[in-house]
Every structure is written in C-alpha cells, then in structure tokens.
Amino acid sequence: MNQPEIAKKVARVYTENWGGEPLLARSPGRVNIIGEHTDYNDGFVLPAAIDKAVYVAAGRRNDDRIELKAVEFNDSYSTSLDAIAPREGQWTNYILGVVDQFRKRGHQLGGFNLVIDGDIPFGAGLSSSAAVECATAFALSELFGLNVPREELIRVAQKAEHEFAGVLCGIMDQFASMFGKKDHVVRLDCRSMDYQYVPLRLDGYKLLLLNTNVKHSLSSSEYNVRRQQCEAGVDMVRQKYPEVKSLRDVTVPMLDECVRDTDELVYRRCKYVVEESERLLEGCADLERGDLTALGMKMFRTHRGLSDEYEVSCPELDFLVNAVRENDAVLGARMMGGGFGGCTINIVREDAIDALVNELAPKYKEATGLELTPIIAGIEEGTSRL
Template sequence: MRAENPSTILEQELSRQFKQHFDSIPELVVTSPGRVNIIGEYTDFNDGFVLPMAIDRSLMMAIKKRTDDLIRVYSTEFNAEISFTSSSLRKGEFSWGEYITGCIWVLQQMGHTPCGFDMVITGNIPVGASLSSSAALELGILRAATYTAGIDWQPMKMAILGQRVENEWVGMNCGIMDQAICACGRKDHALLIDCRDHSSTLCPLPKKSTIIILDTGTRRGLVDSAYNERRAQCFEAAGKMNIAYLRDGNEEMLEQFRPQLSPLAYLRAKHIILENDRVLQAAKAMQNDAGHELGRLMYESHCSLRDDFDVSGTALNTMVECAMEHSACLGARMTGAGFAGCAVALVEKGREKDFVEEVSSAYAARMQTEPRLYVCQAADGTGIQPFDQELVEK
C-alpha cells in the first residue's frame, strides 16, 4: 500500500463517494491542479506575459464511462449532484455546474461528441481564493470528456477551449493564463507564458526559496467583480494609444499619449506596461537562480496592483505587509484577480515554519481573522491515470 499522502486520501474519498452515489467502481482518476501566479497580473488579456505555476493542491475526479449520453457529476465540495444529457445542453443560472456543461458545449462546438460518464469530484483547492479552482475544474472535465470521446489530449489547445468556456458560456472575460498553467504545468517549475502566441518557457524555482500561499480568509465573486471593468479600461487606453493591446506599448509611448488618456486609463496602462517588463525580468531572475531579485519584482508588482490598478484591498495589503516584515521573506504580492483571496510569498528555504507561524499571528492580530498559509510545491498539469483498485473499500 502507498503512504498516506494527500493524493491518496483524496482518492480514498473518491472511492467511497463513487460507491455511494453510483454503486460502482471508477475506471480512471483525473488530477487537475490549482495555480498560483508568481507575477504578471491582468497582463494575459492584454496579450502580455505571465509567470504562474501549478501547485500541489488539486481537484481529483473519479470517472466511469457510460454507454449513453447521460452525464452525472457529484461534487463533495458543494454536496450536490448535477445530471444532464450531452444532446440537450442549455445554460442555467451561474453555478459550479455551468463550468461542466460549458466544457461539453465547447467540445461539441469543435465537432466532437463526448459520451456520457459518471463522476465524483473532490479536492483541496480553496474555492474563491484566487487559486483557480474554476480552471482546474474546466481542464479536469475536458480531460475526462476527451477520454470518453477518444480525442487526443493536447494541453495548450485544451487550455484555449477552457478559456472559451469562461468567455462564451460562463461570461467571465478572462485571459488564457489560468487554463494554460492548469493544463501545462511542470513539477519544480513556473511557466513563462506569452499570451499572444501561447508559447511557453519553463522557469526553475530558485533553489534556496519556497513559495508560500497566504490565504486572507476573504472571498470575492469574480464574475460580479470589477474584473470586466478593468479589462474595458485597458482596451480604452490601448485605443487612445493607437495599439490593439497594451502589450505593444512602452513607457515612452505611455507618456506621449498621456494627455489623451483619462487619469484612470493612464494608471491602468502604466500597470500593464510595467508589469510586462517585470514578468520578463522575473523569468531571467529565475533562470539565474536570483531569488532576491525575483522577490523585489514581486513586491513592486503588488505596489502597482495596489496603487495603479486598484485591485487589492485591506486584507491583501495587510497580509503582504505582514509577510514583508518577516526576515525570511524575499518578496510578496497579491495574486489572482484581487479584491480578496490570496497573496503569495517567496521565502527562504528552511525557514518556512517560522514564517508561517509569525505571519499568521501578525495577520490575525491586525485583522481579527485567522488566515491559512500553505507551503507549496510546483506540480504537473492536468493528468489522467487508472484508478488504484487497492483503495476500493472491502
């Protein structure tokens, strides 16, 4: 028997729940990771650069193929089940189930016919914490559905389909970053992604440092947040600067067109243009194993998101301040869409325990809320494997 690690525990839960709900044993298990973005926020839909990594917190999905087109999915997180046929899809009110129906829809749009399947989903990605549980769900469903339809798994192409689910079915105008890293992540590495041509470069994590996720305990509803507003402001600024995307701008151009930009559009454009430069510098720092330089760029990114892009908040700012005050911290920043959720810190290896204890205590004292801090490892992207029959309860 294998050691009792988190993945094994999740698989045991899958086995129990699958037997309970479908009176059967699953055939396969899909593992789809969450992600943390080390640097490069809001640059993806501006055709820019991002530097995320897949993390060792994931959704796990037990699946068994059916002979009809009925799809039944039970979520342990929501303690709820949805069922529908792939031949009668329709949009409903926003819920976790819409990501699932959206994935089947997008495959049909590409000319594929997924078969029915039974599925149980469990996991340990905190929902709504800016760790991309939604992208993990999309890529996991796509991985399962491509198996049932006999479709070759091409990670970046499937990431693009996951983005279409968000944009065209769910109604969230996100870029490609979350889906790309969930699909294409690599153990021990972050991934520099060019969101224009979807090319990517592996970037090794600094050897003497650790990534720690800092969950403030606050949550936001992304579809209803100011995300789409920021997107519109970026395209407004690009239009005034006579470019299609802010990725094509630079500081000289920004100042040249400043008189034509509203004060708000100027600040939004300033963040994107400088953030793209920071991402490329950060990738070089990682290639050079320069942890202190990477940490400096991370904190600069946070200040820009706080002051120029205005997507941070009291909880996130307080968490970053608590982290930066610790002597083991090389850098910290909010991560994800902001407003609430998580920050991320780069911490000296070997001092993780001290950092977690002291930062948790400092944050709790200032915010009267207990945070959760997760020491993370970079993980591989979405994968599929046979279900471990040893885990079936006797």
C-alpha cells in the same frame, strides 16, 4: 487528506453510485510568480502548477444523461446533453461549459457520470475553476477517445469559463494547469502561445501562500471592467499608432502621449500592465541567474502596482504584504490572482515559516477579524491521467 486519498475517494463515490471502474484524472491549481493581469493583454506570465489539485472520476453511460456529483459540496446535478445551460453561480458551470465547447467544436460526446473533489481552496486565487475545467476536458477527451491536443483543451476550458461562468479570463490559468512541470515555472507568451520552462531553484526557501479568507465578491465584475479599461487605452493609442494590437505593443511613452491627458484612470491601469510585462521579463533573467533577492524585490513592486495603480487589492491583502516587507526571511511578497481577496504569495526562508505564521496570524485576526490560512505550495506536474 492527501492527493492519493482524494483520488481514491472520487473513485469510491463513483463506484458506489454507478458501479464499474471509472477513468481518473487530476488537474492542479497554479501560482503565478509575477505577471498579473498581463495575460489578457497579450503579455507574458510566469505561472507554475502546484501540488493542490482537482480530481475527477468519470465513466460513460448508455444514454444522453449527464450525472454530476461534487463531494465537497455534497451536491448532485442531472441533465441531458441537449439541455445543458449555465446556472448562475453554480459549480456545474465549469463542467457543463466544457461539454458545451466540445459540442460546438464538433466533438462527439455521449452521456457520462462524473464525480469531482479536490484540495484547492476555493476563492484563494489558485485557479480552482481552471483546474475543474482542465480536469473535465482532459477526462472527457480520454473517456470518449477524442484525442484532443492539450493546446485545444486549454482553449475549450477558457471558453467554458467565458461563456458559462461569465468571467473573461485570459489563458494563463488553464495553460499552467495543463502544461505545468515539476520544479519549473512556465514563461508563457500569451499572444503566440510559445512557452519555455524556467527552473525554479528555491534553495532553502519555499513558496508560502497566505490565504486572506476573503472571497472574491468583486472579482468577476471588476475583472471584466479592467479588461475594458485596457482595451480603451489601446484604442486611444491606436489612433496615432495604428499598428498597435494590444497593450503588449504599447510603451509608457506612448501612454504618456496618447492616454495620460485624456483619461487618467485608464492611463494608470495601462501603465501598470506595460510596466508589469517589463518586470516579468527581467524576473525571468533573475531566475536564470538564481537571484531570488532581485525577483523578490520585483514582487513587492508588483503588489504596489496592483494595489495603487490597478486597484484590485483589498485591505487584507495589503496588510499581509506590508506586514512582511521588513522581514529579513521574506524575499518578496505580493497579492496573487484576480484580486479583492485570495492569497498573497511569499518567498520565505524555509526555517522561518513557522515563526512568521505564528507571529502574523494573531495580528491578522486582530486587524481583520479573519483567520489566516497558510499554504506551502510545492511545484508539480500539470494535468494527468491516474
């Protein structure tokens, strides 16, 4: 089903249940070209919004009820504004967490009906959760005339994930979903929130995502552990360099001096992040020159760091990256997202994609027992009203 059809579907489901014409909004998933696990360390990231999105249809009610429907899950949920609370492992957290944040910030909401659907594969590392949060935040701001700036909406979405979903995510996913620009990546400084658009000229290549179909069984808990390890490394460095605020301020020589002999595991975690930040800035220069080959080499190196040093990969992700490493049609590949499943992102010559997938899918099935799902990702605009 293409995106306009999904938009029509959520509108139809809304009207069938509550009548009237709903407000329609969409918010996309994202890819991240390079710069993984740098966002919550005040570093840089290089994401882009993609042509897979979450759609919501929303309308106001005359009472304080919140009525939610998720088309894909064939599930409904009803509560009131004063009774919203997290529900462990439930899709409603990403919506109700946004409502909670609006109210904590003093924004006046009433009751509403909302239908949600989309075509971002869940658990694929494409930030479906951020897309749900951003679509909801944007739609509710529009619906109740709140006029909340996009910069605040992404903070609302991020805090919703922290407090209702229990994932201490950085700001990248929400920022990319809200601020994406067609055919551009966003170089985002996660400390200052300064950003600039960098053209992504693929010229005969495409971004191919290979979904392992492995779900993130460890991602939330281990993600939070990685944050704690990075913070522990910063604390060690700060004892000698009190001006250091985050890994953004740390160099490898500082880690060698202050961390390596104290905690080898924390050292490896922090060293990956520091080097990844340097790789990203060099990768931006590659894009400015149109040198996709150099960028692709950095992607392979990033994967090695994520697998061996940060240890957030898994056998299925490693299999897919190693399988394309010697393929002349593939400029670069790495795991993408929080880890322990999801997709690899590959820069592949357009005319070689079908042959690559046809060769790889049976090998992957034999090695893992899982199906391989290819996704070609186009680069699209961020959150919008339809």
